[in-house]
Amino acid sequence: MSEDHQIPPTSSISRWLFTTNHKDVGILYLVTSLYFLFLSGTLALLLRTQLAVPNNTFLSSAAYNQAFTTHGLIMVLWFLSPFAFSFANYIVPLQIGARDLAFPRINALSYWLYLFSGIMLLVSFFVGPADGGWTVYAPLNTARYSPNIGLNLTAGALVLFIVSITISSVNFITTILKMRAPGMKLMQMPMFTWSILITVFMMLYAFPSFLAGVSMLMVDRTLGTMYFSAPEGGSLLWDHVFWFFGHPEVYIVLFPAIGAVGDMIPSFTRRPLYGRKYIILGLIIAAVVSFMVWGHHMFVTGYDPLVAKIFTLTTIAVSLPFDVIVVAFIESLVRAKIKLKTPALFALGSIMLFIIGGVTGVFLGSVAIDHHLRGTYWVVAHFHYVMVGGGAVALIGALYYWFPKITGRMYKESLGKLHFALSFIGFNLLYFPMFINYDMPRRVVTYAEQAWAFNNFLATIGAFVFGLAQLLLLYNLFTSMRSGAPAGSNPWNAFTLEWATTSPPPDYNFEETPRVNSDGTVSLPKLTSFANGGTPSGYSAPHGLPHQSHLSPFPIILSALAFFALFGIVSLTFIPSASFSAGIVYLWIFFAALIMGGFAIYGFAREKFVAPEDETLEGWPFKNIGRMKMGIWTFMASEVIFFGVFIGAFLFIRAGTAEWPAIDTIFKIQHGAINTFILLTSSFTAVMAVVFSKKSSKGGVAASLALTLFLALWFLYNKATEWQELFHEGFTLSASPISSTYYITTGAHGAHVLGGIVALAVIIGGVLKGRYLGHDHGTVEYFGIYWHFVDIVWIFLFPLFYLL
Amino acid sequence: MVSNTSEIFIGLFNQFWFLGVLVSIVVLGLMTYLMLRFRDQGAKTPDPEDAPMLGKIPEDRGKIKTVAISLTLSSLILALLLGGTFGAIDAINNPPQGTLNVEVTGFQWGWKFKYPNNYQDTVMTVPKDEVVIVKIHSDDVFHSFGILEFKIKKDALNGRVNTIWFVARDAGEYNIVCYEFCGLGHTFMRTKLIVMEPNEFQDWYSKLKPGEIQHAPVQQGGQQP
Numbered sequence A: 001m002s003e004d005h006q007i008p009p010t011s012s013i014s015r016w017l018f019t020t021n022h023k024d025v026g027i028l029y030l031v032t033s034l035y036f037l038f039l040s041g042t043l044a045l046l047l048r049t050q051l052a053v054p055n056n057t058f059l060s061s062a063a064y065n066q067a068f069t070t071h072g073l074i075m076v077l078w079f080l081s082p083f084a085f086s087f088a089n090y091i092v093p094l095q096i097g098a099r100d101l102a103f104p105r106i107n108a109l110s111y112w113l114y115l116f117s118g119i120m121l122l123v124s125f126f127v128g129p130a131d132g133g134w135t136v137y138a139p140l141n142t143a144r145y146s147p148n149i150g151l152n153l154t155a156g157a158l159v160l161f162i163v164s165i166t167i168s169s170v171n172f173i174t175t176i177l178k179m180r181a182p183g184m185k186l187m188q189m190p191m192f193t194w195s196i197l198i199t200v201f202m203m204l205y206a207f208p209s210f211l212a213g214v215s216m217l218m219v220d221r222t223l224g225t226m227y228f229s230a231p232e233g234g235s236l237l238w239d240h241v242f243w244f245f246g247h248p249e250v251y252i253v254l255f256p257a258i259g260a261v262g263d264m265i266p267s268f269t270r271r272p273l274y275g276r277k278y279i280i281l282g283l284i285i286a287a288v289v290s291f292m293v294w295g296h297h298m299f300v301t302g303y304d305p306l307v308a309k310i311f312t313l314t315t316i317a318v319s320l321p322f323d324v325i326v327v328a329f330i331e332s333l334v335r336a337k338i339k340l341k342t343p344a345l346f347a348l349g350s351i352m353l354f355i356i357g358g359v360t361g362v363f364l365g366s367v368a369i370d371h372h373l374r375g376t377y378w379v380v381a382h383f384h385y386v387m388v389g390g391g392a393v394a395l396i397g398a399l400y401y402w403f404p405k406i407t408g409r410m411y412k413e414s415l416g417k418l419h420f421a422l423s424f425i426g427f428n429l430l431y432f433p434m435f436i437n438y439d440m441p442r443r444v445v446t447y448a449e450q451a452w453a454f455n456n457f458l459a460t461i462g463a464f465v466f467g468l469a470q471l472l473l474l475y476n477l478f479t480s481m482r483s484g485a486p487a488g489s490n491p492w493n494a495f496t497l498e499w500a501t502t503s504p505p506p507d508y509n510f511e512e513t514p515r516v517n518s519d520g521t522v523s524l525p526k527l528t529s530f531a532n533g534g535t536p537s538g539y540s541a542p543h544g545l546p547h548q549s550h551l552s553p554f555p556i557i558l559s560a561l562a563f564f565a566l567f568g569i570v571s572l573t574f575i576p577s578a579s580f581s582a583g584i585v586y587l588w589i590f591f592a593a594l595i596m597g598g599f600a601i602y603g604f605a606r607e608k609f610v611a612p613e614d615e616t617l618e619g620w621p622f623k624n625i626g627r628m629k630m631g632i633w634t635f636m637a638s639e640v641i642f643f644g645v646f647i648g649a650f651l652f653i654r655a656g657t658a659e660w661p662a663i664d665t666i667f668k669i670q671h672g673a674i675n676t677f678i679l680l681t682s683s684f685t686a687v688m689a690v691v692f693s694k695k696s697s698k699g700g701v702a703a704s705l706a707l708t709l710f711l712a713l714w715f716l717y718n719k720a721t722e723w724q725e726l727f728h729e730g731f732t733l734s735a736s737p738i739s740s741t742y743y744i745t746t747g748a749h750g751a752h753v754l755g756g757i758v759a760l761a762v763i764i765g766g767v768l769k770g771r772y773l774g775h776d777h778g779t780v781e782y783f784g785i786y787w788h789f790v791d792i793v794w795i796f797l798f799p800l801f802y803l804l
Numbered sequence B: 001m002v003s004n005t006s007e008i009f010i011g012l013f014n015q016f017w018f019l020g021v022l023v024s025i026v027v028l029g030l031m032t033y034l035m036l037r038f039r040d041q042g043a044k045t046p047d048p049e050d051a052p053m054l055g056k057i058p059e060d061r062g063k064i065k066t067v068a069i070s071l072t073l074s075s076l077i078l079a080l081l082l083g084g085t086f087g088a089i090d091a092i093n094n095p096p097q098g099t100l101n102v103e104v105t106g107f108q109w110g111w112k113f114k115y116p117n118n119y120q121d122t123v124m125t126v127p128k129d130e131v132v133i134v135k136i137h138s139d140d141v142f143h144s145f146g147i148l149e150f151k152i153k154k155d156a157l158n159g160r161v162n163t164i165w166f167v168a169r170d171a172g173e174y175n176i177v178c179y180e181f182c183g184l185g186h187t188f189m190r191t192k193l194i195v196m197e198p199n200e201f202q203d204w205y206s207k208l209k210p211g212e213i214q215h216a217p218v219q220q221g222g223q224q225p
């Protein structure tokens, strides 16, 4: 398929199923995320209908709980970030003058994993939804209190989703850092690209924590471990793990919106953004500090008062960079020529709502005030002002802003303005009354207090105004897509590079790669054939480079198989022992998907897919590191957090356990020491393999890799005997929090060893056929990086479990 | 004020509210003014000299001075609020010698109260003008024990005992509410706090028999509409 350089027309189904082009993937993200917006918005309207009057019985408790849980999960995870990333996909490569993302197939894979994770969430919604809120607090989330399969499927959906996010982060980091137009310095990147760069870094470090948490939840629910059910870990462990992810997550959904506003302001004020440097610096500082404020979600859990004060301090401190950002946006208006077009209205309106969200957040950052406001409608109002007001509203502005680029046509301005007015009024009518109702507990299905009735009623009216107004958006975009006035290449007279090509851009984005000169001027590519809204077709490669491939069937196949494998195994855990035959079916689904997945991965690896590396591109400061290597290193960073959280959970549980077994009683030092020795030796043989590979010594590589393989197998063998002994002594998974942490932490490590073994087998096979030698030594080297990481993790685990 | 805790909360909240509303009005007002003042009125508004154009990445503009001024201003405001917060939280966290200790246990879905004489109840009864210390705990999942009118709450966790304290100022009935989602019956995990005159309370308390349960035992499972 990849030999075929002609990308099928947009009317062809196979284009949309197999495309790897960043613009197509962007459109897929856009359509899917909007679908989730409207779905989840409908749930929100049900919630508001129920709350319109006191003592209402429109929804039952169960239905209400399921509705707000699914609403929250979808809005935060399946709508906001993917919506932002539809623009990141479409616009970021254009803004930096690239022809695609660094790993186009991985990008398509991210999308399909996202879609299938969403499908799994919807399946769970129909078989018995999760109903513990999007924060799924422990131990309500354990099998004992929530014995529904829905939560297992939701956890499965989250795993798929997080994998999608992680590989997409790696992709964007590599692209932005290594594939900028020649001469484009980091500080010259547009604001939206900057915000995406910072966002994906946050994603890379925050989501592994969530993955670790969800994994612990999964094993608790299926294998009977005790992370969240025993008092030593339990509620507080989940709180820490969840919010360590959760606070950065709210910035993750917000930052792309700030970036988009930062690009819209210059276009509509006709002046450069004020204090651009400081905005970027502010975003970076806020991103870093966002990992140090999670405790403000735990102010009333009763932890140490000094710690609470420190978290108050960090939380209040993190409002300062936002202060700088907002002030810079406002300064940008001074002596400008402000054109209040629809995108501008949404952008400026969003800043206003964000200001209110920020001010009310300072209240919640105060540990003393939080002793009343925690868990009330004040919180609901606050986070909607930030996430919907600051986030979604700005991104809707971005949709109007980039719509002409994507479709080549203009939307209808008057309808757009009406949409803004209704949204803005509806929004405030919906959420402002919730501040006044700050006594009312959230997540309640109804209330008897007459004092809260009026404000709730106003909010419900606001909800319908706000919700129905969004239909105008759909109508406007749908009709304009076909019949709007042709937009031309640069309708807003903007300066960023996405406007330097036709609307919509050709498959390869630019006729020639744009160049940024040292005086800040840009040598623009010429605009040929398809100016003014025509749909480009045909293919032309930049001179001197091989043709870029745009199609691959593997992303969708792999994602579907991952979906079925996970679906099978998750469902299997919930078959009552009686229905044995159903269990067999799920088992078959699991194994079939697994085996086919193995073939698909092999096919993916062997497919001839060309994504040329253009040496002229700007990649400071990573210019001399290959794309693939950069990707692997970036990915390893997320693995560090993943294991860090497992180790952190272990330490947390250990600190809460009164009696820890003495050294060398349960965990025999002898076992651990031998395995440490084995792994260290295997690191050495892995290095040897790289050296031989560079020297093109086939025998040397094969021998060192085989030795590594042997050592890895030996390690697992030892591990298995040790586990067997422990099991015999009654030290089972569910024996105690000690055994739970031991098996799961070392088990996660063992799984990584197993992954290494599979990779080794494949690589050795290749080496014997004469591959991966000399110039092609990269693969062996990437394996080496991974293998060292696995060894280093063990260097931490060994003393933690065996020696201390 | 109905209790010392609501007094602390409302005092601090008003500080925040005053400054928050002030800042919002100034900033939003300024923004609206600028939007109107510098809106594009065709030929009347001159084209800015530094208007961005395709083909040139604009020079950075913006003075560190503006950033510094706005940062200083907001730091001052935040420092003020921080001071108030630290004062208030110390008061909330450090109970004086208590006269009455009540143990409260949250469960799916209700509250149990236990008095020093082992008397148990599903409604909380305390005297006014006395320091009441509440030890909070959960039998099962995560709950949060809050007294709505007293504006104070703390989480009820399994495996840990949390403490709040208060002095009620007015006799009467108040609402005890669960503020952390805890499952199907969460909405209805409510009960009453009854504040009595001290002598009335003494009278009531001395007549109790240890182990006795006065109010109806809580129905497990909570009500649903």
Ligand code: HEM
Binding pocket: A041, A044, A045, A047, A048, A068, A069, A071, A072, A073, A075, A076, A080, A132, A133, A134, A135, A380, A384, A387, A388, A392, A430, A442, A443, A444, A463, A464, A466, A467
């Ligand atoms: C981009 C849009 C939105 C986002 C990101 C968002 C996010 C959230 C989140 C995270 C929750 C918490 C769910 C939970 O407690 O587990 C929530 C709850 C809720 N949202 Fe939204 N929401 C959005 C739009 C809306 C709209 C348009 C409405 C009204 C029509 C709405 C009404 C509600 C209500 C009533 C709750 C339940 C509050 C509670 O019982 O605690 N939301 N939303």
Ligand SMILES: [Cu+2]
Binding pocket: A246, A247, A250, A293, A294, A296, A297
């Ligand atoms: Cu937070």
Ligand SMILES: [Cu+2]
Binding pocket: B143, B144, B178, B179, B180, B181, B182, B183, B185, B186, B187, B189
């Ligand atoms: Cu509750």
